Amino acid sequence: MQQKWWQRFIPRSAFSQTVLLIGCLLLINQLVSYLTVAMYVIKPSYQQINQLIARQVKLLFVDGVDIGREHLTIVDALNAKVRDDGMTIYNLQQARLAGIEQATYYSFWSSQMSEYLGGEAEVRVTHGKVLQIWIRPPQAPSVWINVPLIGQNVSDLSPLTLYLMVIGALSVGGGWWFARQQNRPLRRLQQAALSVSRGQYPAPLPLKGSSELVEVTNTFNQMAQSMKQLEQDRVLLMAGISHDLRTPLTRIRLASEMMVAEDQYLKEGIVNDIEDMDAIISQFIAYIRQDQDTLREPGQINQLIQDIAQAEANRPDTIEVVLADCPTAQFQPIGIKRVLSNLVENALRYGNGWLRISSQFDGKRIGFSVEDNGPGVNESQIPMLFHPFTQGDTARGSVGSGLGLAIIKRIIDRHQGTVSLANRPEGGLIAQVWIPLE
Structure with missing residues (x-):
């Protein structure tokens, strides 16, 4: 309308x-x-x-x-x-x-x-x-x-005139104070709802205000407590699954080491499968945990980019690094490093031997992008790639659990930032991340 x-x-x-x-x-x-x-x-x-x-x-x-x-x-x-x-x-x-x-x-x-x-x-x-x-x-x-x-x-x-001015000022002041007292529980409720949407569960809100506000606040507290309990149960479940799966995987890997030389080809296949399964389990755990206990610290995004590029320097792929003059910003270093690692891993996996890591600064936000020269992704599928267990089309393969971009999206959302994917005109994919300074 x-x-x-x-x-x-x-x-x-x-x-x-x-x-x-x-x-x-x-x-x-x-x-x-x-x-x-x-x-x-x-x-x-x-x-x-x-x-x-x-x-x-x-x-x-x-x-x-x-x-x-x-x-x-x-x-x-x-x-x-x-x-x-x-x-x-x-x-x-x-x-x-x-x-x-x-x-x-x-x-x-x-x-x-x-x-x-x-x-x-x-x-x-x-x-x-x-x-x-x-x-x-x-x-x-x-x-x-x-x-x-x-x-x-x-x-x-x-x-x-003096009487009317004094009465008017007192009335407006009293009305402002009354409206502010009525609005304060709503503001607390709004901030708490935003925290819950980011995966943070605040302490129960005080039951103050009108009867309707008290009922809404009490219902919100119960909902937040239920969601927190559900999240804890899910983390515990995934931790138990991780432990229960990794123990037999360790036994299988130990058994594969004892195989005779004639079965070397079979041993390599088993080891590769075990590594893939272990990586998938690690992604499940990372998706559940989200680095919630990590505090924000002042850091340099250029330093993280250089660390990631140096860690991948032994690969045969060509890695270009283009760094802008970026200020120090507050972010979760472990979470942002995981974002960079996942994007670089995807670019190395689906690219054709080349990728570029760049940093940007527009005055209010710091950003970084990862580009590859692979086959790209169908434009209609790009909005769905950030959903859990969703993978790109067959042009870029179907390796992994489909949680990498979902993990990236949740980490960037916790920083009130944005992440986007787009096909490069020259071919390949570019992933762009922006994080506000405040």
Whole structure:
């Protein structure tokens, strides 16, 4: 199903979804609370203040303005009527000098003041230490009346805003902590499931969280314990089979050494069969054990490649070694050496006297590849070669138990790496392995 564009912005994890849900609910709650308080508390308060100011302004024009004397202006006449209410009247020039142009125009207050004064009025507000209301009344459009409101300053952080911010922060913090506590058992369960998929069995997880999580965790613990017991039983079974088979094989080999010279050809065949059977048994044991008890150590992949090439130097095949500048990485040296040995053994077995071992580094991963010049493998069979007991087609023979590549795959999976096979354009097969540095 094709994903819709808006679904790309929805978080994937349960933790992020829970935090997003709580945050959206809190945001809606804060907006509704703020609008409610603004509509039913703040707005009536400012309407009352606006009405009181309008009454004061009306009182200035009740008895008219006395400008009978020549030197007396309307501003002086209005100021003369102001007593101790703090109002100051300015003409247009004086208002500009006093900062009227920096004041903010409020249409809501202006419409209310126009209604109260019975004509078109204009209201502006100057924010500062003291909130100053500027009114241009319809009775005298050429003047500005300044009314300071002591103790009122909308630029300061109001108690309502502070309250909403604190409540919002505490709510979001509490929701984040709650979601994190709910998500922690799921994260532990995820990490434990990944460990089990890699063949590592962690200690039983603590039964914490909701009842559903406790039930799931308890079921997972039982499943992991059963799988661990099954793995141990399988290892014990294979160890017993190995011991029981190798003992008679040793007797047969000892008996073959006592054969007369005339039966030399028969002796060589028996010895070869015993060696093949012993190699198959060793592969079974390696597939079961997976080097689980081996810890990762800092090592150089180039050194392992050189050791493998030197160990195979007595063969008649031509072995080329191409080494890149690879950093030291953390890996299981025994496991990676087994991977190299198996790949080189396959290349020597199925190749035509030539193979190349190379190392690579792409900045985040170290890698190595093994190439041969054999007949290659059918492309349709390549994905199946990493399954246990699966072998290539007759073009590359059918020698062995079919566990070599399966062992390689399990070891590389334990390193969170990748392994792939591909036919070379020149003929033959190339096996490529990548291991992340972290």
